[in-house]
Structure formats: structure tokens, C-alpha cells
Amino acid sequence: MTGSQLRHLPWPAAAAALDAPARLRHLAAGALRTGRPLAIWREPGQEHPRLLVARSLEASYTGLPPALDEQAPAGFAFFPFRDSDHNPALFLPADVRYDLAQPEIVAVTPAARELVPGLTAWLALPPLAELAWHHSTQPVPHSATEAEYTALVRAGVAAIAGKSVVKVVSSRAARRPLPPGFDPLAAFAELSEKYPRAFVSLVSAPGVGTWLGASPEVLAEVTADGQFHTMALAGTQPLKPGLLPQDAIWRQKEIEEQALVARYIVSCFKQLRLRDYQETGPRTVAAGQLLHLRTDFEVDLRHVPNPASLGTDMLRLLHPTSAVGGMPKIPALAFLQQHEGYDRAYYSGFLGPVNVAAPGISRLFVNLRCLQVRATEAVLYAGTGLTIDSDPAREWQETQMKMQTVSAVLHEA
Ligand SMILES: C=C(O[C@H]1C=CC=C(C(=O)O)[C@@H]1O)C(=O)O
Numbered sequence: 001m002t003g004s005q006l007r008h009l010p011w012p013a014a015a016a017a018l019d020a021p022a023r024l025r026h027l028a029a030g031a032l033r034t035g036r037p038l039a040i041w042r043e044p045g046q047e048h049p050r051l052l053v054a055r056s057l058e059a060s061y062t063g064l065p066p067a068l069d070e071q072a073p074a075g076f077a078f079f080p081f082r083d084s085d086h087n088p089a090l091f092l093p094a095d096v097r098y099d100l101a102q103p104e105i106v107a108v109t110p111a112a113r114e115l116v117p118g119l120t121a122w123l124a125l126p127p128l129a130e131l132a133w134h135h136s137t138q139p140v141p142h143s144a145t146e147a148e149y150t151a152l153v154r155a156g157v158a159a160i161a162g163k164s165v166v167k168v169v170s171s172r173a174a175r176r177p178l179p180p181g182f183d184p185l186a187a188f189a190e191l192s193e194k195y196p197r198a199f200v201s202l203v204s205a206p207g208v209g210t211w212l213g214a215s216p217e218v219l220a221e222v223t224a225d226g227q228f229h230t231m232a233l234a235g236t237q238p239l240k241p242g243l244l245p246q247d248a249i250w251r252q253k254e255i256e257e258q259a260l261v262a263r264y265i266v267s268c269f270k271q272l273r274l275r276d277y278q279e280t281g282p283r284t285v286a287a288g289q290l291l292h293l294r295t296d297f298e299v300d301l302r303h304v305p306n307p308a309s310l311g312t313d314m315l316r317l318l319h320p321t322s323a324v325g326g327m328p329k330i331p332a333l334a335f336l337q338q339h340e341g342y343d344r345a346y347y348s349g350f351l352g353p354v355n356v357a358a359p360g361i362s363r364l365f366v367n368l369r370c371l372q373v374r375a376t377e378a379v380l381y382a383g384t385g386l387t388i389d390s391d392p393a394r395e396w397q398e399t400q401m402k403m404q405t406v407s408a409v410l411h412e413a
Pocket residue numbers: 169171217233234235236292322323324368369381382383384385386402
């Protein structure tokens with residue numbers, strides 16, 4: 001949609017004393033109070049967050065993953081690991097938009113023009129002290145003990161030894177009390193400050209709940225200069241004080257684990273008969289206090305026969321990648337369904353804006369290093385790629401480390 005089709009609402013004089021973050025909070029409060037879905041995000045390397053409010057939950061239900069071409073509708077994708085009635089796939093239409101880089105304007109699409117009178121009145125009202133964040137209507141997921149996680153890892157290693165899978169990514173959930181007065185927006189700001197290279201997000205939708213995260217992993221990106229980008233991210237070790245990422249040494253296990261993810265991406269390109277791509281890496285990269293191995297894949301969309309559909313086709317083939325499911329995909333997902341013992345919901349799904357910054361710019365990330373905000377507690381999620389050499393104690397430890405990325409905002413004792 002062009003800028004001229006958007007209706008721009010100015011902030012009234014009554015809001016003159018509110019700075020840009022206070023205005024974002026006020027808009028979020030209004031969306032939550034009227035039961036609408038919203039997404040707030042800060043893209044890697046960018047200074048300012050954006051907010052998007054969808055006119056309704058019903059308008060946000062979707063079937064297929066979004067199309068990543070410039071003709072596709074603008075919105076924010078929020079997809080579960082597995083699509084189901086409990087965890088519907090959402091594409092929040094970009095009905096109301098607020099960009100902190102342009103704090104004087106609230107933009108509304110024609111599809112949401114019936115919101116304009118209420119929104120105009122809301123902008124002039126004093127800010128609320130409390131925000132009514134949406135909470136999931138699903139039961140709290142089972143939180144595995146170390147003994148249960150050990151049994152899951154052993155079952156995964158046995159499945160690899162029995163050759164039913166080559167790799168599987170086991171995961172678990174953990175419950176933590178929310179500190180008194182926990183404020184998801186303040187936590188979002190803290191994550192944005194702490195992890196400048198992450199995709200930091202806060203999504204809240206009726207029934208679905210409120211999810212906060214700082215993801216290091218691009219799933220599918222289409223950039224303004226016509227490039228498609230994805231990455232193979234896997235292998236984990238702590239970033240030790242004084243150690244530079246480029247000096248990290250990796251064990252055979254992590255090298256293999258990451259190579260499988262890279263191989264999976266190449267197999268997706270092959271399915272689309274795409275030979276012309278740039279592969280860089282693997283290189284060691286830092287994500288918070290962790291190091292990973294990463295290979296980047298770039299395709300110049302100006303030099304492929306199907307530029308409009310390549311991003312869309314790749315997204316549909318990639319999710320869920322072998323960095324969160326395993327390989328081969330179908331038996332790895334069947335293993336998880338049978339053995340994991342809890343509902344991942346939106347953890348290891350994907351999320352991000354499509355055609356919001358401008359038509360033709362999409363940035364989708366894997367929903368990792370995330371937590372779900374419930375009424376009195378947070379649910380943390382993390383997984384580990386297993387290979388034949390996996391040691392259950394190390395894998396448990398690795399999930400603990402991964403959970404610390406986002407649990408930093410809970411200020412646990
Ligand atoms: C599954 C997760 O991370 C993936 C991404 C990077 C490294 C991973 C690993 O070392 O196992 C995982 O594949 C998670 O953070 O929950």
C-alpha cells in the first residue's frame with residue numbers, strides 16, 4: 001500500500017506531553033482494551049521499534065504462510081511451530097501503524113477506517129496506568145524435569161542410532177514466577193537495549209496470549225535491494241569472558257549439527273531448481289551470551305526466473321527448519337510429536353513484518369529465545385539439536401543457557 005492510501009492521524013494537543021515511547025504505550029493500551037491483536041518489534045540493527053494493531057482477531061486468522069512479494073498485503077506474521085486449533089496461524093493486517101522513527105503520525109489503512117473515530121478520541125485521553133495484556137486460553141505447558149529431559153535426549157539419540165532420523169531438536173518449557181509489577185513493554189525495551197543484533201518482539205493476541213522474544217535467527221528475508229536471505233544457525237557454546245567469537249573452537253558434534261541445517265537449505269534451493277546462490281560461512285556469531293555457527297545464503301532476485309515467488313516458496317519449504325525440528329523433516333517432527341510431551345505453541349514457529357516498512361521488504365525470524373507471559377508467571381522455551389554424540393547433561397545445560405537470554409528481563413534472584 002502506498003503512503004497516500006494510508007490515513008494519517010495527528011496526535012492531538014492533549015498528547016503533547018507524551019514522548020514517543022509513551023505514545024506507543026498509549027496506542028498499545030487502546031488496542032488491548034478493545035481486544036485487538038498487536039505486534040511491537042525492533043529489527044536487528046535498527047534504533048526504533050514499530051507497532052502494528054490489527055482491526056480484529058478474525059481478520060488475523062490465516063491459512064498458508066504469508067506471500068513475500070511486493071503485491072502481498074502488509075502485516076505481521078505470527079506462526080506456531082505446528083498449525084492447530086489451539087495455536088492458530090496469524091497474519092495481523094497492518095491496520096494501524098506507529099513507527100517510533102516518525103512519532104508524530106499514526107497511520108490507518110482504508111480497511112480499518114471504521115476505527116478512526118474511536119482511535120481519534122482515544123489519542124486525546126489520558127494514558128492508562130495498567131495495560132490489559134492478552135493471556136493464552138491454553139493450559140500451562142508441562143515443564144520437564146531434568147530426568148524427563150534426559151529421557152527425551154536418550155530417546156532422540158536412540159532414534160538417530162536406529163537411523164529413523166539423522167538429527168532431531170528436542171526442547172522443553174520451564175515456568176518462572178513473574179516479578180511483581182512485571183511490565184512487558186519495559187521488558188521489550190530492556191531486550192532491545194541488551195540485544196541490538198536480535199529481532200526483539202512483543203506480540204499479544206486474544207486467546208493466543210502475549211509472547212516476548214529476542215531471536216537471533218532469520219528464517220526468510222527479502223530486502224529493498226532485491227535480495228533473498230536465509231541462514232543455517234546451529235551449534236551452541238557460551239561466550240566466555242575475553243574470548244572473541246572468531247577464536248571459538250567447535251567440536252565435531254556442533255560442526256555436524258550445523259552442516260545438516262545448511263544442507264537442508266541447499267536441498268530447498270534444489271527443489272526450486274535454484275543454482276545461483278551465494279553461501280558464506282560457517283562463521284561463529286554471538287547471540288547474547290552464546291555463540292553459534294552460522295552460514296548465510298543470499299539469492300539475487302534480479303537474476304532468478306521466478307523473483308516474485310522465490311521468497312514465498314522458500315518460506316513454505318523452510319519452516320520448520322532442521323534448526324528447530326530435525327532431519328529428515330517428517331520423521332523428526334513425528335518423533336517430537338510422540339516424545340516431547342508438551343505443546344511448543346509459538347516457540348520455534350516464526351514471526352515478523354511483511355511489506356510494512358515498504359512493499360517488497362519482509363523480515364521473518366524463527367521464534368527462539370522467547371517467553372510466554374501468563375497472568376502470574378512466564379513460560380520459557382528452549383531446545384537443543386541432538387546428534388549421535390549428544391550428552392543429556394550438556395543438552396540440559398544448553399537449554400538453561402538459552403533460556404537465560406530472555407529470562408534476563410525477569411530479574412530472577
Ligand atoms: C532451538 C534453539 O536454537 C536453535 C538455534 C541455534 C542453535 C541451536 C542448537 O545449538 O541446538 C538450535 O538449533 C533454541 O534456542 O531453542
